[in-house]
Amino acid sequence: MTENVERYKLEHITLPPATAARGDIKLPGSKSISNRVLLLAALSKKGEVTRVRDVLDSDDTRVMLDALNVLGVQVKQIAEHDYDVTGTGGDFPNKNADLFMGNAGTAIRPLTAVLALQKGTYHLHGVPRMHERPIGDLIDALQQIGVQVEYKGHAGYPPFVLSPAQLPDGDLSLSIKGNVSSQFLTAVLMAAPLLNRRVTIHVVGELISKPYIEITLNLMARFGVQVTRDGWSSFTIEAGAAYGSPKDIYVEGDASSASYFLALGALGGGPLRVTGVGLSSIQGDVKFANALQLMGANVMMGENWIEVRGIENGQLRGIELDCNHIPDAAMTLATAALFAQGTTKLTNIASWRVKETDRLSAMATELRKVGATVEEGADYIVITPPAADGWRHAHIDTYDDHRMAMCFSLVALSAVGVTINDPKCVGKTFPTYFEVLSGLLS
Numbered sequence: 001m002t003e004n005v006e007r008y009k010l011e012h013i014t015l016p017p018a019t020a021a022r023g024d025i026k027l028p029g030s031k032s033i034s035n036r037v038l039l040l041a042a043l044s045k046k047g048e049v050t051r052v053r054d055v056l057d058s059d060d061t062r063v064m065l066d067a068l069n070v071l072g073v074q075v076k077q078i079a080e081h082d083y084d085v086t087g088t089g090g091d092f093p094n095k096n097a098d099l100f101m102g103n104a105g106t107a108i109r110p111l112t113a114v115l116a117l118q119k120g121t122y123h124l125h126g127v128p129r130m131h132e133r134p135i136g137d138l139i140d141a142l143q144q145i146g147v148q149v150e151y152k153g154h155a156g157y158p159p160f161v162l163s164p165a166q167l168p169d170g171d172l173s174l175s176i177k178g179n180v181s182s183q184f185l186t187a188v189l190m191a192a193p194l195l196n197r198r199v200t201i202h203v204v205g206e207l208i209s210k211p212y213i214e215i216t217l218n219l220m221a222r223f224g225v226q227v228t229r230d231g232w233s234s235f236t237i238e239a240g241a242a243y244g245s246p247k248d249i250y251v252e253g254d255a256s257s258a259s260y261f262l263a264l265g266a267l268g269g270g271p272l273r274v275t276g277v278g279l280s281s282i283q284g285d286v287k288f289a290n291a292l293q294l295m296g297a298n299v300m301m302g303e304n305w306i307e308v309r310g311i312e313n314g315q316l317r318g319i320e321l322d323c324n325h326i327p328d329a330a331m332t333l334a335t336a337a338l339f340a341q342g343t344t345k346l347t348n349i350a351s352w353r354v355k356e357t358d359r360l361s362a363m364a365t366e367l368r369k370v371g372a373t374v375e376e377g378a379d380y381i382v383i384t385p386p387a388a389d390g391w392r393h394a395h396i397d398t399y400d401d402h403r404m405a406m407c408f409s410l411v412a413l414s415a416v417g418v419t420i421n422d423p424k425c426v427g428k429t430f431p432t433y434f435e436v437l438s439g440l441l442s
């Protein structure tokens with residue numbers, strides 16, 4: 001992907017009113033796991049090949065694959081979703097590169113930490129929205145160990161240039177804030193073994209989106225690096241820790257993408273089964289299923305699948321839920337809430353404001369178009385559904401946010417249907433979303 005690629009706009013898609021949602025789908029690979037595993041495979045022992053299977057094919061994973069390619073990492077596609085990645089031992093062949101990061105947080109944050117430790121100069125930039133998404137807390141943490149960064153736009157935001165670090169001798173210790181994004185801690189954790197010495201990372205203040213740190217630690221362990229920890233407050237990587245290849249690794253299905261189908265199954269009677277995530281998943285967003293259960297949905301789970309059927313008592317109930325642990329899937333609760341009896345309050349979601357768009361504001365605006373009454377707070381949203389005769393057919397703006405498009409597809413199950421503007425924005429994580437959806441609705 002290059003910056004010049006014209007964003008393929010399909011003006012809008014209209015979903016006519018549907019009354020049922022049922023079927024069986026295989027989920028696309030997890031974005032969070034795909035991008036972590038591709039990078040970890042590239043950092044593995046020099047010459048070792050990791051076969052990464054079931055990689056997500058989307059804008060965000062394309063950003064990571066293209067970056068690795070530009071950096072000189074050998075990445076060979078051997079089947080539609082499978083890649084052989086040859087390890088570099090943490091030392092990328094290309095020492096000067098201009099890297100387009102699109103709007104992929106899971107690419108720019110970890111790559112920033114890893115590239116800051118190379119003996120090279122790297123210019124990282126993205127789409128305009130990426131230049132509004134904060135990265136200062138990560139850069140501040142890296143600067144404590146001598147990393148060299150020059151901001152090219154606004155301090156604390158991409159674009160910026162990384163040049164060779166001036167690392168002090170001996171064990172290293174650094175502090176990092178985790179209240180804006182957990183991806184900053186993920187980035188430092190993933191890069192730490194490249195330092196070849198004992199590294200202790202102290203988390204200052206609140207840490208949000210904690211389950212994503214569990215994904216990071218789990219996958220680092222799969223690549224042979226154990227991190228010792230003191231709860232959520234400090235993490236230590238010992239000297240001598242180095243990534244080794246697990247040889248063959250599968251990417252599980254995307255639990256955030258699963259949320260749309262699970263909600264549809266709950267609203268449209270089901271049975272609707274997603275395969276690729278379940279009891280053995282390492283993704284925090286599988287907890288979305290528990291939230292749906294709280295709303296009254298009938299959920300069953302196996303090792304590798306989740307199935308939702310019609311709702312006990314006919315209609316979902318509104319809930320109040322702290323959604324800090326499921327920031328992405330929580331958006332799906334906001335549109336599911338349109339169909340619930342009573343009010344739904346989703347709290348502790350301030351991070352929505354610094355993602356693909358200001359999601360709190362965007363969600364409130366678009367929910368109101370459908371007929372809901374919405375209260376938007378600094379870090380919460382309260383949704384009261386439209387009255388039975390209060391639904392309006394709306395043209396939903398999606399703000400170049402894949403999750404806005406996918407969340408509002410649930411409104412197809414209302415009596416008025418819905419029109420979604422710029423539906424192609426789903427390409428960030430799920431390019432075929434609307435095709436898959438059309439096979440489930442009737």
Ligand SMILES: O=C(O)C1=C[C@@H](OP(=O)(O)O)[C@@H](O)[C@H](O)C1
Binds near residue numbers: 105106208212328351
């Ligand atoms: O580490 C990850 O894979 C992610 C962490 C979360 O971001 P924050 O930590 O910024 O909430 C999530 O929203 C994002 O889609 C993926």
Ligand SMILES: C=C(OP(=O)(O)O)C(=O)O
Binds near residue numbers: 103106107403
């Ligand atoms: C916040 C998201 O993405 P990113 O990885 O760019 O942070 C998301 O997918 O909802």
